[in-house]
Amino acid sequence: MDRLDIRDLPPSQRHETIHEAFDELDPGEHLTIVNDHDPQPLFYEFRAERDAFDADGYDVERRGPEEFVATLPKK
Secondary structure: OOEEEOOOOOHHHHHHHHHHHHHOOOOOOEEEEEEOOOOHHHHHHHHHHOOOEOHHHOEEEEEEOOEEEEEEEEO
16 A cells, blocks of 8 residues: 555554555565645654655645645655
């Protein structure tokens, strides 16, 4: 899975779901998430906890008041 819309998930399940999907990626792939708020805390979490996270390739775009699309690339 390379695109994950987490807006309907309970907040307590979101980060775990994202981490699991990211871990399933092969190096060089990326995970795109759709969230209802700016995922800046997730960026810091990934940068601190996932050596395979390519922080330089991270990107986020606000597409609406409750739609943020972030790309989390894997080294």
